[in-house]
Amino acid sequence: MSHSRSLSDPHPQPAHVSLGGAAHILGGDPRKPWLEARSRRSLEAAGFTLTPIESGPGLLLRAGHVLRAPETFKAPPLLEGRPLVAIGLPPSGAWADFHRRHGGDYPGELPVPLCEWHSSPATLQARLRGEPLPSSTRVVHWPVLDLAETDERLAVYQIVTSLQHGGAEKIARDLAEELPRHGVATRLVVLGKPHRKPLDAPPGTLDLSHLRRGERAGILVKHAIAQGADVLHVHLTDADETRVLSKSGIPVIATVHNSRQGWPRNWETLRSNDVSLLLACSQAVETELREALPELPVRTVWNGIRPHEFPETPLPSTATGFTLACVANPRPQKRLELLPAIVAATRHELMSRGVNQLVKLVIAGETSDSLADALVSRKLVDREAEKHGIDLTWTEGEVPVRDVLARAHALVSCSAHEGLSLAHLEAMSSGRPVIACDTGGTRELAWRNPAVRLLDAAAPPEQFAREIVNALLAPLPSAHKGVWRDFTTERMAGRVARFARQAACLARKGTTLWFVTNNLSMGGAQSSLRRLAKSFHAKGHRVRVALLQEYPEHPTAGRTDLLEHGIEVFVPPPSGIIGPQESVDLILAEMTADPPAAVVFWNAITLHKLLLADALPFTPVHDISPGEMWFSSFERTMENPPPGLPCRVPRHYGRLLESFVVKYGAEAERAKAIGAPVAVIPNGVLLPDQPRRRSHFKGKLVFGTAARISPQKRLDELIEAFRIALPELPDCVLRIAGGVETGAEECAESLRELAMDLPVEWRRETQDIGGFHAGCDVFVMISDPAGCPNASLEALASGLPVIASDVGGASEQVIDGVNGRLVPARDVRAFANAMVDLAHDATKRDAMSVAAREHIRRHFTLERMTNDYLRLFLPDAI
Template sequence: MSHSRLISELPGDAVTAAVTLRPRALILDADRNKPWLAERSRRSAEAAGFTCVEGTHLSGPCLILRAGEVLRSPGSFRPPPAPQGKAFVAVGLPPSGEWSDFHSRHGGDYPATLPPPLCEWHATEETAQARLSGETLPPDSRIVHWQALDLARTDQRLSVYQIVTSLQHGGAEKIARDLANALPDHGAASCLVVLGKPHRGTLPPNGVVLDLSHVPRLERAGFLSKLAIAQGADVLHVHLTDADETRALAKSGIPLIATIHNSRQGWPRGWETMASGDIRLMLACSQAVEAELRESLPKIPARTVWNGIRPNQFPETPLPSTHICFTLACVANPRPQKRLDRLPAILAALRDELASRGVIKPVRLIIAGETSPRLPDAVESRAAVDREAAKFGVDLQWTEGKQPVREVLANAHALVSCSAHEGLSLAHLEALSSGRPLIACDTGGTRELAWKNPAVTLLDAEATPATFAQALADALLSPPPSAHKLIWRDFTTDNMTERVARFAKQAASFPKEPGHTLWFVTNNLAMGGAQSSLRRLAKSFHQRGLPVKAALLQEYPEHPTPGRQDLLDHGIEVFVPPPAGIIDPQEGVDLILGEMAAAPPAAVVFWNAITTHKLLLADALPFTRVHDISPGEMWFSSFERCMENPPPGLPCRVPSDYGRLLESFTVKYSAEATRAEAIGAPVMVIPNGVILPPAPRRRKKVEGPLVFGSAARISPQKRLDELIAAFRLALPDLPESVLKIAGGIETGAADYAAELFELSKDLPVEWLGETQDIGDFHAQCDVFVMISDPAGCPNASLEALASGLPVIASDVGGASEQVIDGLNGRLVPARDVSAFADAMVDLSRDAARRDAMSLAAREHIRQHFTVERMTDDYLRLFFPDAS
């Protein structure tokens, strides 16, 4: 009797006790970067009646199963009878490999020296512990091959089942078939599963198809679930299945994702009732569909994966001659939502419109589609079109699937579509790829094809035949430039499959509940205020016992910067892939995602990171809260440049596309919050924080010149040329003074540094270079001076105020929230060198005033800008559910 049957026959109060008696299984050698392998084996072991345990301390009979392996017939497993008085081990064999070779040499009765464990049943914990520790089993052990433990053929790749309701002529069916065929090119194994029989002509498969159309409809989900576990499927990807069947498949425990191929009017039956526990991830074929999913099912993660075609199958071809006639094409199967019955009136109106422009030529229409006799609404749709064609006396031809779409498009001058709702039409992609203009209703994802695309004309869904006729006449008489390159940029099968492979891997890798690690993603930990703030925050979280990791985008793994070494010295792990510029952004992102799979995030925080990497990462993390921390003006200018040419295939073209991927967007000062609202994510204001020294660190009163100090890396953004100009202008009215500047030369700024050195060579200016001890530098200064543009919430001025230095700053960014004019320093208009010079002279003349400002400076930091306050603010943001 199987364990599952035994439990089902026990009385209710005995079930709990019986579960504890289930034999145990240990999944061996789990790969932290490929967690789906261990999950695959866990499902197999549990289907065979085992309880999976962690650790290596076992008791009683147990199964050892290497991660990634699955039992060929888990539902029929029975423990082998153990001989009395002997250590007993039963072994399952793989289809090939070291154990198969070992078996061919020894037969089914093995010696005590064995290959490494793959699949073994141990009657006692003593032999299991020996195998786990690499010891040889006792010489009198009985070790046999047990067929019930034999393994299915699997590999290390993610295994994704593409499940579609039927393999008939249709867009969704083509997508499922193409994904099954293309996923192996993107690192995933794949299987195409067809659940039912077609209503229209059968779509030819490209490879092996698992046909379940012979299985009764109510049984096929259970049948497929058992088969998928036995064959080691890691993800089930469904297309067109209704809510009930989708839920039934989800009960397998295999992560399930679904592609939604239509606008809400065309969703599978009951889809609006889906809940977060029913499905892991929804993939929308267009951003328009994703928006509807987010509105109707806000608790289920959703991402857009644009439909794609193979450009070589629809190459650009010259427009046919217009000497004899104009030919329009419509590619659609007759269904009510396609509104094909409007086409005859449009064709008649076009004939009149052309005549009004002095063009007297026949106009004909070819409809490439099939009428399913088993669908009454399809038959009626076809009949309605024929009635309208007779009424308006237009030339209309049906292909009924007997002419390839590629040929239809090659012979057409334009594609016309008046669908009431769409997902993202493959026919539209195919026409544009072929170099044909598209005139279509602005429904579903069609607008997404019009981005920078003059070949697409969008009309209102209720546009009149006359309006259609005017747009068609314009396209026929003055054809727009071909848009094939735009389609090949974003809407290819390769782009689509790569995204599906990545999301499938995320679904199989990330746990259902958020992880525990707070991940920071930043460019580097070299010099700079943003980097200093990040290090302070990371160390503060770490000191509070929160797991923290950082990923760096622009450092070399073998050359740690002092900032990176600082985090490592404090016990914070840092992952450093090859830097951006050495590898492709997507490759770097994928490496980071692999590390995150090994340490699942509680949240991911972008802190001064490259925009392209942020877009790719935020998109690829549907199960994770993602926060973006703005460093000020540089964030916005970099973002705007990237959005002009976003990564190919990424549905992120306007700021709000990115904002939808974020949990929050944080700015460093209040005035920036209004601008940030354009991102579309919830906006938070969290200023930087610094460590407040126990006592002031400004220069003690000694003889000698008055010291103005500035700490800034040498970069044009810091406008040190203006600071030198202000110092030169103020110098005649200053007491004996010196300007000390601490900061290294930023990469690429050597020429600017040379200009600065030349500007200051006749002035009392000291260039101190990079400093590792800012407190020591402050102790040399009387007044801190800062001209910087752009600036968010500059750390240099905060650190100076914390040290008790009066600060003269230009009114840029968040400086006005730090420097209160006349209280703890002087705030002068931006880019006003003369006003800055006057402020330097003003503070030089009154030592008592500088002393009062010193006290006010430290108090202002204590009240508003401590690292403790910053940490608390971010703690509430990143962990809103924490008590």
């Protein structure tokens, strides 16, 4: 190979190539798709297209790297009769070290390709294959290909209109400081000049406030592409600037910091191509966004503070009176002019209760001379204070809010609209009661929190005064621990990091149908899932299953079954070995590598479902109810919802779902409380070509049931019904097929003792349910709770008359007197009578056998179930 110095000042050559050309990105990581995306944007800015390099020059660029100045790219001059390789150097790493050692004289052994322009496809293919370059090749450094400093972390720009004392500005700055602790590289970008006292800017802040308003967004786009930004996170930008940023091709997420009255200019005009994801600071704001911008995905990320910066302190002495604090900058929506009348009413209320103390008001906020409405607000407050004769102090930002709260007895807020007030959080953290209007996200702070007292926005001063005096004379419990639970900067940043990763992966459209379930061991729900997954797979759809409660090294029979049919199963360490959030993050990482077309929860742990559905704003999520246990499990989880997760009632979960599926019609009405669209899809089973029941009565009459040994299966009631019926039955036996559920060993022992003197045969769990049915005359089932039980469907498909208790969807399977007997729930004697009835009427059993199979054929086939779910999960595939 010929060696050469840098071509930073090349000699003129007779031939040049035009800007750009074909390019190829090396080493894309499916678990970090933002690396390839950032390189693609850089190449496109330089004029390249990502097409196969078959003829002419081309560029190799390793995923995650970007050209330092893509818009100034100019191809190197061609060499007469010789191939040329031009190298772009990174600021650090193997190539930079290599260049420092060798200068312009590159030896034959080159580091792995990073950024290389090839005049010949032959040299490019040689580098891709790891082969030596032809000896005639000239390898040079071409400075316009030099790379910016990047790493593999997701890079998120926090973009705020100005850096001044205010809630949204603090949030943007805090995120820029906190996100690196969550594996995200950040940079704070300030677009304009402050109107109030500026906040301290973190190192590396990009200040564009010297630019004209009309040009700053465009210049920021060029900078972001050149520096390899993966996500742009905007705060307070108006619709026009947001659109300019989105046209960069970099995903844009926007935090909305206020109720609708306080949204940035023209925010209601945004569409799906203008912003990837909206992050609401409260659930109240999320509701407004969903109503105004229904085509945009939305998630709530509660505002957070650092509670240690606002420590809980004892209430100050009342020897010199009471101090009420309000933390707000003078603006019309804060309605500070109402405070003097409220303070005066508080003084009168105290006197009416025999307390003759002064009441002082401290307003911690800054009046901006450049904002006319702020000056008007300030004058109104001062006039009202003079009118009511109250002691009013303005801090104008000279006293830290922490100190203001430490000297106050309560915080009062009259704001007409709010997002989620940092001032309220700071007061709660300081151990001070908050008396505020029920606006915006304030109700979310009051959840199970007596330290926050809500009043209607139109409440008169006297009503405010009563609540304030109640809090002053009977101090409320501190909410400091509640702030640590839900409203910290760390929790806020963790959620933003997770959503930013999802936004960075948005360009990759998925085709895989992902099922998430607890396990694939015994049980009807597991059997239905396996049937459905194999049926989808047989129709040519890609299916994967993620398990929450299996050990990777110990596959169940159900998992082995799916693997043998070519269906991949992802098995993270089981719940209990790792925490719910860690488990969900592992599943999300796997879904990043294999993007879902839809995600389906099928009998999955409620806590994991909440976390996973929340973390997938761009993916349709469906939840399949197995019946009563879904609701009872959900209610238990909602008693203590996950910290920091805005999901406290069923409808909060429901709006994360594309659909909620129930398996029998009667459950649909109850399911409406979830708030998601409800679909009714009963289970389906394979219909054997021929009946499997005994065709002729031989020997003992056999009652059979297939149920795992568990208290919820109520086998004790079945045994008791058998005991009652036995004196009137012919020679018979009750066969029970089912394995013992983990933790139900005592139940199994108790059942065996209960059946000790009865003709009961215990069979283990069977994989050949058809063979079991072939040895039975009548199938019996008492189960509570029950959704759409598979055991009875399989028995009906085999041609067995079924006696079932009227629970869940049993009434849609067993038509009393037609294909079996349906008896009232928990009525053991009625169940016994039904057993006697069918035992003595073989003709009736034969007629019911025919009706049973016909009922399955018409309503409960696997093909019908598969098509119903296919229309729901993959509507474009129909």
